[in-house]
Amino acid sequence: MKKKVLIVEDEFIVANNLRQVLQRFGYEVCGIAASGEAAEEQLQRVKPDIALLDIRLQGKLSGIDIARKLRSENIAFIYLSANSNQKILEEAKATEPYGFLVKPFRKKDLMVMLDIAWYRHMHSLEARGRREQLLQQQIEGTAHEVSAGRQKLLKLARIIQAHIPFDFISSGLRPLNTAQFDDKGYLRIGFDEYQFVGTEELLTITNLKKAALPVILANSQTDINTVICNEIPDEKLNVPSLLKTLSGVFNIQSYLVFPVTLNNGLSFHYFFYSRQRDVYTNSHIALLNRLRTSISAVAESIMYGDNPADLLLNQTGAFKNLQGETVNQPVFRNIIGSHHLLLAALDLTAQVAPHNTSVLILGESGTGKERVAQSVHLLSPRKNAPFIKVNCAAIPATLIESELFGHEKGAFTGATEKRKGKFEQADGGTIFLDEIGELPLEMQVKILRVLQEKEIEYVGGNSTLQVNVRIVAATNRNLEQEVANGNFRLDLYYRLNVFPITLPPLRERRSDIEGLAVYFAEKFCKEFNKPFYGIAPSMMEAMLIYDWPGNIRELENVLEQSAILNDGKSPLQLKRHLTDTSPRTSATTDIKTLEDVKRVQRETEREYIISILRKTAGRIRGVNGAAELLNIKPTTLESKMEKLNIKKNDFMKPAENI
Known part of the structure; x- marks a missing residue:
């Protein structure tokens, strides 16, 4: 079955040429739109499999506006543009495109990018389906376990952390009972370490007297429906309340409230708190809604399914650390720290590692980018294959092509024998391109070809060699600024920036x-x-x-x-x-x-x-x-x-x- 493509391009000659090329290669062009408004009309009539978007269009809507709509409807899209303005680039990046082609481009580049975009789109849908199915099974298993309610919340916290980030999770009945406060919570203190926070622990942490708690609870507003608050307004912190108390103690900047209804009709609320702003999105709510049945079952067992024998477990002393028998990812044991910005980066590392996706690690010099790159490799199916490190800034421009791709004997003065390059040495494994922002533009083109076509050519050679390599790149430069200044290719940036991980500087942790x-x-x-x-x-x-x-x-x-x-x-x-x-x-x-x-x-x-x-x-x-x-x-x-x-x-x- 032919894939349907929507072309959103305001230059008639370019759009018509695209239509002819796509039809020649077996695609069905389901529409051509010269403006954002026309694209919206097309989308109401037919749902394409993939869209090609110019960023600048006729009318009030831009290609970025259409991209947001396509993203919300799970339709793959690729940007086609010669625009490299930094502000525009940052806005485009936020829409998470499946590819980016810089005009003018070769027909072969377009076909390769379409194949990659479609593969990524289908893989992401399938992977998301598999992840959610596994997630559902894990949560259902937690609901049916015979254990104390606090232990069930701990297990739920560990399971859901990778999907809904938080620094503190708590749960309890609402509206609040000022006479009997029974919320249970866990503070994240390490990659797989959580500290229980109940009523007594909360009083200890906050230095509050027990008599002050009813006053705080009486001033606490209950969110009846699902709520996202990505920046807590000052008026919510003007009176002593539970939210103000938690914000002050744990430095909470945003939160998500998700209520479920128990079998007896009572309302049970889950609270996800983060030390970062703008963390929670509607996609998190959509995921929780898809998991509502199993999450409700866990809530039921937290409230009414406690095993009396287990209730005696871990009851002595405040600040008890309920750490698991083993840390989920041993490769992180040599990464020292528990700051929430570092943990967020490690979460992303663990999520992307099992896939073949390119990874771009961003951060200042000395923040540990190489160690994170090694973690990506060691957590991937390629862990037993080579991990090859290349410092792009340390290789002279005249030698970098030979160093990366190898050379034939006699290819240049001093080439006395045939030599393998770093990409061939990394075949089957991972190549780490450190300081990729230092690469000359002509080498950036060749790296892009490797990413797209999975093949290299020796210096002095006349044939190509297929390589199976995962690329992890790192830089301390602002690549958006480098693109705007003409020092870094826009299409290579988008091809590398599939999954960015930003490491915080030490002064921020x-x-x-x-x-x-x-x-x-x-x-x-x-x-x-x-x-x-x-x-x-x-x-x-x-x-x-x-x-x-x-x-x-x-x-x-x-x-x-x-x-x-x-x-x-x-x-x-x-x-x-x-x-x-x-x-x-x-x-x-x-x-x-x-x-x-x-x-x-x-x-x-x-x-x-x-x-x-x-x-x-x-x-x-x-x-x-x-x-x-x-x-x-x-x-x-x-x-x-x-x-x-x-x-x-x-x-x-x-x-x-x-």
């Missing part, structure tokens, strides 16, 4: 600095045969307020230097001055001894804390309070203020005379 520092300190002390007596508090404090422009790599170097210079009898001390954009004092210019270093660190930290307190008008606790901005506990901040002799007059402006 300060809560992981201590864990990383201890890990590197222990590693280097062991390597240098020195006992490890910990890290001096002054060094740890300096590291926590430093911005780390070199990220994890710079932190590793600092710890290595400290371990080398350590006497093996005392905690590690900072052996270099960390210079960043934090407020400085004049004392930084006169450092002679270790005591001078400590003095400068204390003064620097004092000025930095004062600057944060000024920003928050002296507010220490709560959302956007100084403790949250510094990513430390309020009690720790108060202790530091006392130790550094920070008084109210240091950060509060004197009241003006009335």
Whole structure:
């Protein structure tokens, strides 16, 4: 059966040429539209299998507007455009196209891109169907297990995390009962680690008195229907409520509420909370609606199916970590940290790894892009095949083609023998193209050909060689800006950007600095045969307020230097001055001894804390309070203020005379 193609193109000659080419290759052109409005009319009459979209069209609607409609109706589409404006590119990227061809293009490129787009579309539909079927079975199995309600919620949390992201999940009956609050929740503290939060745990975390809880519950608004809130308005946080309490403690920025009805008619609500804004979409609600029956069964068993014997399990002590017997992905054990931005990146890594999709890893230098690339390989069916690393920035432009694709004997001066290139060495496995943004434009064209046609040609050769390689690329550049500046090909960008993973810089995950520092300190002390007596508090404090422009790599170097210079009898001390954009004092210019270093660190930290307190008008606790901005506990901040002799007059402006 012929595939139906809709052409949305406002240049008649281009559109007519496309129609002729498509018909010649066995496609059925079901319509040609010169404007977005005409395209909408066509879509009402016939549903195409795939659409070719120019971005700029006649009329008010653009190709991007039509792409959003096609995406909502599960119709594959490819952009055809010569437009490389950065803003337009970012808008187009958000629609998640199945391909992008830059005008002018070859007929062969169009046919290859159509085949790839159709394969990706069908594969995504089939994969989604299989994933949802497995998800449904796992949730149904959880509902029928004989275990405590809190354990069932934990298992549901683990199952659904990859499909609906959250940092805190909770559940309970609504409307709230101020006399008996029985919500159960789990805080995500690692890739596969969750901490139970019930009533007692919540009171402990928030330092609330039990008598204050009914007041908070009475002020709490109940969302009757399914709700998405991607940015919590200030008015919801003006009165003491459950939402305000959770927002302050867990830094909640967005949430999703999904109610189900129990057999006795009561309303049971699931709450998904995230520390990031704009996380939840209508697709998450659509998924939950498709799973409603099995999720309702779990809710029923959470409320009324507890096994009394299991209720005694894990009941002692607050902050009990209900970690599973094994972490689902052992390859992540060497990736240190539990910040929600890092966990979100690892979630994406685990999701994409089993498929052959190209992956683009974005992030500053030193954020761990190579380690994530290796994780993609080790979690894939290709894990026993080669993993070949190529630093595109380190190879001279005159040698890069030979390095990647190989060369024949005599192909150029010095080519004394035939040599395999990196792509052929990676056959059956994965090739990691680090710093791909540094590739010359002529090489970018050849990489695009490999992605599209799965074949390479030796330098000096006259025949092609088929290769089965998965490409994982990485860059610290802003590729959208590089495309806009004409330094990176738009079609290659779209071909690589099928599944982007962004790694956060270390300054955005300060809560992981201590864990990383201890890990590197222990590693280097062991390597240098020195006992490890910990890290001096002054060094740890300096590291926590430093911005780390070199990220994890710079932190590793600092710890290595400290371990080398350590006497093996005392905690590690900072052996270099960390210079960043934090407020400085004049004392930084006169450092002679270790005591001078400590003095400068204390003064620097004092000025930095004062600057944060000024920003928050002296507010220490709560959302956007100084403790949250510094990513430390309020009690720790108060202790530091006392130790550094920070008084109210240091950060509060004197009241003006009335």
